[in-house]
Amino acid sequence: MSESTYESALSRRRLLQGAGAVVASVGVSPWLAETAPAFGAERKIGGTIDFLSWQGYDSPKSLSPWLKSNGVKLKPTYIATHDDIQAKILALHGGKGYDIITYYQGYKQLYDQLKILTPLDETKLPNLKGMLPFFKSDYRGFWVKNGVRTAVPMYWGALGLVYDSKALPTAPTSYDILFTKAMKGKVTVDDDPVGAYTLAGHALKINVATMTPAQFATVTAYLKKLVKQSKGVAPSYGDCAKRIADGDAVIGWPGWAAQVGFAADSGNKNVRFVLPKEGGYAYCDSWAIPISCDNPDATYGYINNAISPKVNAAAAIEQILGGVTVAGAVKHLDKQTRSLYDYKNLNNFFAKAPLYANPPVKSSTFITIDKVIAKWQEIKAS
Amino acid sequence: MLLTLPATAAMAVFFVAPIAIFVVYSFLTAQLYDVSRPFTFDAYAAALDSPLNRTLARNSIEIGLLSAVCSVALALPVAYWLRYATGRWRMVVLFLITASMFASYLVRIYAWRTMLGEHGVVNSALQSLGLIDHPLGFLIFNRFAVTVALVHIFLPYAVLVLFAGFQPIRPGLLEAAQDLGAGSYMRFRRVILPLVAAPALSAFLFVFVLSASDYVTPQFVGGSSGVMLGVQVQANFTTVGNYPLGAATSLLMLAAFVALYLAMRIGLRLARLDRVRFS
Numbered sequence: 001m002s003e004s005t006y007e008s009a010l011s012r013r014r015l016l017q018g019a020g021a022v023v024a025s026v027g028v029s030p031w032l033a034e035t036a037p038a039f040g041a042e043r044k045i046g047g048t049i050d051f052l053s054w055q056g057y058d059s060p061k062s063l064s065p066w067l068k069s070n071g072v073k074l075k076p077t078y079i080a081t082h083d084d085i086q087a088k089i090l091a092l093h094g095g096k097g098y099d100i101i102t103y104y105q106g107y108k109q110l111y112d113q114l115k116i117l118t119p120l121d122e123t124k125l126p127n128l129k130g131m132l133p134f135f136k137s138d139y140r141g142f143w144v145k146n147g148v149r150t151a152v153p154m155y156w157g158a159l160g161l162v163y164d165s166k167a168l169p170t171a172p173t174s175y176d177i178l179f180t181k182a183m184k185g186k187v188t189v190d191d192d193p194v195g196a197y198t199l200a201g202h203a204l205k206i207n208v209a210t211m212t213p214a215q216f217a218t219v220t221a222y223l224k225k226l227v228k229q230s231k232g233v234a235p236s237y238g239d240c241a242k243r244i245a246d247g248d249a250v251i252g253w254p255g256w257a258a259q260v261g262f263a264a265d266s267g268n269k270n271v272r273f274v275l276p277k278e279g280g281y282a283y284c285d286s287w288a289i290p291i292s293c294d295n296p297d298a299t300y301g302y303i304n305n306a307i308s309p310k311v312n313a314a315a316a317i318e319q320i321l322g323g324v325t326v327a328g329a330v331k332h333l334d335k336q337t338r339s340l341y342d343y344k345n346l347n348n349f350f351a352k353a354p355l356y357a358n359p360p361v362k363s364s365t366f367i368t369i370d371k372v373i374a375k376w377q378e379i380k381a382s
Numbered sequence: 383m384l385l386t387l388p389a390t391a392a393m394a395v396f397f398v399a400p401i402a403i404f405v406v407y408s409f410l411t412a413q414l415y416d417v418s419r420p421f422t423f424d425a426y427a428a429a430l431d432s433p434l435n436r437t438l439a440r441n442s443i444e445i446g447l448l449s450a451v452c453s454v455a456l457a458l459p460v461a462y463w464l465r466y467a468t469g470r471w472r473m474v475v476l477f478l479i480t481a482s483m484f485a486s487y488l489v490r491i492y493a494w495r496t497m498l499g500e501h502g503v504v505n506s507a508l509q510s511l512g513l514i515d516h517p518l519g520f521l522i523f524n525r526f527a528v529t530v531a532l533v534h535i536f537l538p539y540a541v542l543v544l545f546a547g548f549q550p551i552r553p554g555l556l557e558a559a560q561d562l563g564a565g566s567y568m569r570f571r572r573v574i575l576p577l578v579a580a581p582a583l584s585a586f587l588f589v590f591v592l593s594a595s596d597y598v599t600p601q602f603v604g605g606s607s608g609v610m611l612g613v614q615v616q617a618n619f620t621t622v623g624n625y626p627l628g629a630a631t632s633l634l635m636l637a638a639f640v641a642l643y644l645a646m647r648i649g650l651r652l653a654r655l656d657r658v659r660f661s
Contacts, residue, residue, distance in 0.1 A: 087620040090415045114415060185519055191601075193621065231523035232605030239602065247501035248522060361414065370414065373622050378434045381441075381609040 045298045051076040052085055052098040055238060056258055057155060057285065059306075062314035066305040072298045080236040081192055082107060083373075089116050089290050096294035100302065102285040103151060105142035106194060106209075106358030110369065111288075113361050117150040118289045124300040125152065127307040127326070134346050135284070135325040140357065143286055151286035152303055153325045154315070158353035159199055160280035162255030162263075164244050166270040174276045175203045178226055178253060187230040188249035190240045190256075193376035194369070196223055198281045198356050199254045209357040211367040216375075223379050226253065233380045242266050254280075257321035273321055279352040313337075401636075408629035415623035425626035429634055438611040442635075445525060445610060446594025449532040453540040453589040454582055456533070461544035462574070466553060476545075483538050491602045494531045498522040498603070523605030531603050532593045539592075540585040547581025579655040583646050591639050611635060 049067075051058055055078040067074055077098070079085055085101050092098075103111060111117050122128055128136065135153040138144035143151040161172055167186075178187055189196065194208070200222045201208040206215045227233065231249070234240035241262035243249040252259060255273055263271035287303045289296060305311055309328030316322035316329065316337055323341050324330060330343050341349055359369040408425050410417035429435055460479070468475050482490070497503045498521040505517040521527065551574065559569045597612030604610070611631065618628030650656040 081621065083621040083623075086415060087623070090623075110414075227606065230606075231519075232608070235601035242495075246495065246499050248495075248499050370622060370624075373617075377614060377617050377622070381434060381438055381606060381614075 045070045045301045046072060047295050047298055048073045048075050048099075049295055049298050049302055050097055050099045052079065052088060052100070052290075053102040054079060054258070054285070056261065056319065057102055059315040059318045062311050062318050063302070063306060066302065066311070070298070070301060072302070074302075080238075082194070086111065086114055086116060089292050090114065092292050095292065097292045098290055099293040099295045099299045101288050101290050102154065103288050104194075105140075105284050105286070105355055106198070108142050108145070108150070108357070110358065110361055111150075112145075116290050116292075118291055118293065120149045120152070120289060121300070122149060125304050125307070127304050128152065130309060130326050130328050131307065132325055132327050132343065132346070134350075140355070142284065142355065142357075151288045152307060153284050153286045154306060154312075155319060156282060156284040156323045156325065157257050157319075157321060158275050158280040158282050158349075159195060159254040159256055160273065160275040160353075162241070162244065162252040162257075162259045162271055162273050164247075164250050164268065164270050165272045167247075167250045171272065171274045172251065172276055175253075175278055178229060178251060183251060184229055185231050186250040187226065188240050188243045188252050189227055189230045189233045190237050190252070190254055191233045191235050191380070192237070192254065193373045194358050195254045195281075196376060197359070197372050200226070202281050202354070202356075203278050207356065208359055208372075209366070211359060212365070213367065216367040216371070220375055220379065223376075224382055227379050227382065238262050241271065244268065244271055258319060261320045275353065282350055282353040282355045284355055404629040404633055407625050408633055410626050412624045412626045415625070417625050425624075425630035426634070428627055429630045435611065435614060435631060438609060438614050439635075439638075441525070441608070442594040442610040442612065443638075445528055445532070445600075445608070446590045448529050449536065449593035450586045450590035452529065452533045453537050454544070454586050456537055457540035457544050457585060458578075458582065460541050461548050464541070464545050465548035465551075466556075479538050479541050482534075487535065487598065488602075490535055491531055491599055494527065494534065494603055495522065498527055498530070522603060523608070525604070525608045527603040527605075528600050528608040528610075531599050532589075532596060535599070536589040536592055540589055543585040543588060544578065544581055547578045547584075551577050576655055579650060579653075583650060587639075587643055587646065590642070594639075595635060 049072060051074050053076075055076075058074060058076050064074070066072075077088070079088075082104055085103065086107075089098060089101070103117075131153070135143070135156075138147075143149060143153055161175070161178075163172060165171070177183060197211075197219055198208045200219045201211065201215075204215075204218060204222060206219055208219075211219065234243055234252075237256050237259055240249075240252045241259035244252050244259075245263040245266035245268035257273040260271050260273050263269075287306065289299055289303075293299055306315065307326050309326050310332050312324050312326040312329035313332035316324045317334055321340055322337070324333065324343075330338060359367055359372050361369055407417055409421040409423070410425075411420060411422055412425065464472060464475055464479075485493075495502070499505070500517040500519060500522070502522070504521060505514070508514045509517070555573060556569055559573045564572065594610070595612045596610065597616045600608045600610045600613055612635075615628050615631050615635070618624050618631060622628075647656070
């Protein structure tokens with residue numbers, strides 16, 4: 001056997017051995033996965049929680065003590081837009097990875113269709129009992145549908161405007177300010193297609209979830225006009241806040257209270273949030289466990305801790321202008337945060353800033369979500 | 383033959399396989415964040431029919447060409463200087479040129495936001511010099527800003543490619559041309575240019591392809607006029623959930639890049655610059 005032939009044969013053998021090892025590991029892994037639950041019963045809370053949500057929703061000050069005391073690590077992946085959530089989970093093709101997400105109530109229908117949510121076991125969430133009645137309810141099926149809970153409401157508030165109070169000493173009272181000459185090139189718009197259509201629709205008294213083609217054209221025209229007033233669309237809420245913080249914009253739309261904190265982190269403490277006279281739309285981002293979760297015990301513990309009264313209150317304070325979802329948390333709020341919402345009559349708040357559903361996934365009557373998203377891409381580049 | 387196996391395997395896994403998957407996806411029927419049979423040309427028809435895609439493709443080509451022209455134009459004298467004038471400092475200068483590549487891509491983009499923003503370094507400097515009363519708003523969130531950021535990002539690559547192109551051209555060749563009466567322009571036109579045409583083309587294509595397909599820079603410094611086709615490809619995969627359309631748009635971009643490469647090769651051949659050798 002010549003040297004080269006010998007080397008070749010050896011390599012082939014090694015290659016076959018390597019391939020065999022790969023095949024064996026692939027063959028065994030489903031068995032390992034099936035047997036995993038058998039160990040689960042004895043498993044203690046621990047390991048890593050892969051977190052997929054907005055920056056800040058991991059509320060480091062309020063939620064990390066539980067992580068520390070339970071020896072759990074949190075590995076956050078922050079999203080730039082809500083659509084990153086379904087895109088990242090579906091990209092796993094049924095594999096494991098992300099343990100916890102939050103979803104905006106409007107995405108419930110889409111997520112049901114995509115089958116990326118798991119039903120929650122309420123026995124593992126004893127603190128659910130203490131939630132405010134509004135958030136415990138099956139309101140429009142956003143969190144509980146047909147008796148099946150898929151989410152635990154956590155962060156809520158409204159979207160309106162954020163602005164630099166140094167450049168605009170008087171708080172804007174109407175969305176009309178966005179279209180004034182003085183604001184030409186001073187507006188920054190978030191790259192959030194559903195948020196944009198929802199807020200524009202609200203200002204025009206059009207429900208985004210039941211938009212007719214004519215209404216869709218009206219809202220689209222409004223948005224085109226608005227984007228023309230801006231210097232382009234910011235790729236994320238964080239970047240939008242940074243544009244205001246850096247002085248490249250004065251008003252951000254849709255404005256999210258959390259952006260006040262983002263701007264402060266960028267060195268500008270003059271950024272404020274306001275709900276103009278037309279109101280805004282409310283969001284309720286809720287914890288959910290996606291199909292990609294491989295550490296359910298720790299994830300249930302994490303969620304249950306987040307809805308314990310003291311932690312829930314601390315997280316709301318940490319969020320800046322945040323609301324609580326737990327009845328017992330109200331008394332733990334500081335005076336300023338407690339004064340933001342009338343917890344005895346939340347319906348008043350949700351009348352001014354309703355919780356909307358997203359456009360439907362399928363409909364022969366109303367504009368569907370794919371059309372909204374496609375049109376938004378056009379508007380952005382218009 | 384065996385020695386090429388790792389490289390071949392790497393190319394197969396990281397290049398051929400993804401492209402093959404994209405090709406298959408581009409012919410499948412779109413579902414929401416999913417695909418199904420039958421195979422169809424619908425995605426290609428939609429990608430080509432879309433006025434938005436055409437606008438963004440035009441933006442991409444214009445910004446890509448401008449970035450590539452600027453990068454090569456700036457890189458040529460730097461690479462020339464690096465090859466013939468830096469002497470023993472060459473490695474230090476090379477290190478300084480490549481050092482900017484060590485910084486994160488996003489950090490460099492944000493650095494340009496800090497430079498070109500309304501209250502950025504450029505506007506502040508101009509104001510403090512009394513040259514302007516109000517900040518110049520046109521410096522940021524437009525095509526200009528995208529081009530500046532892309533040139534900054536890709537210039538070191540162009541310099542390195544051209545420096546490698548200059549390496550085999552011995553100084554003696556230029557001295558011989560000078561002895562024969564060639565002035566500096568003639569030396570550049572008749573000696574250097576034919577010899578570096580092929581490397582310059584490589585640098586040009588390298589910068590063009592990466593710039594035209596970029597989807598991060600336009601979002602951070604682009605504004606509406608700076609949105610490029612890469613952003614739409616990304617949106618098709620993440621926001622719209624239309625994988626076939628995203629794949630078809632990507633493959634059409636790839637086809638355009640290959641066509642440009644072939645056109646430039648033909649151009650070199652017609653100009654008889656493709657067979658120039660150094661010795």
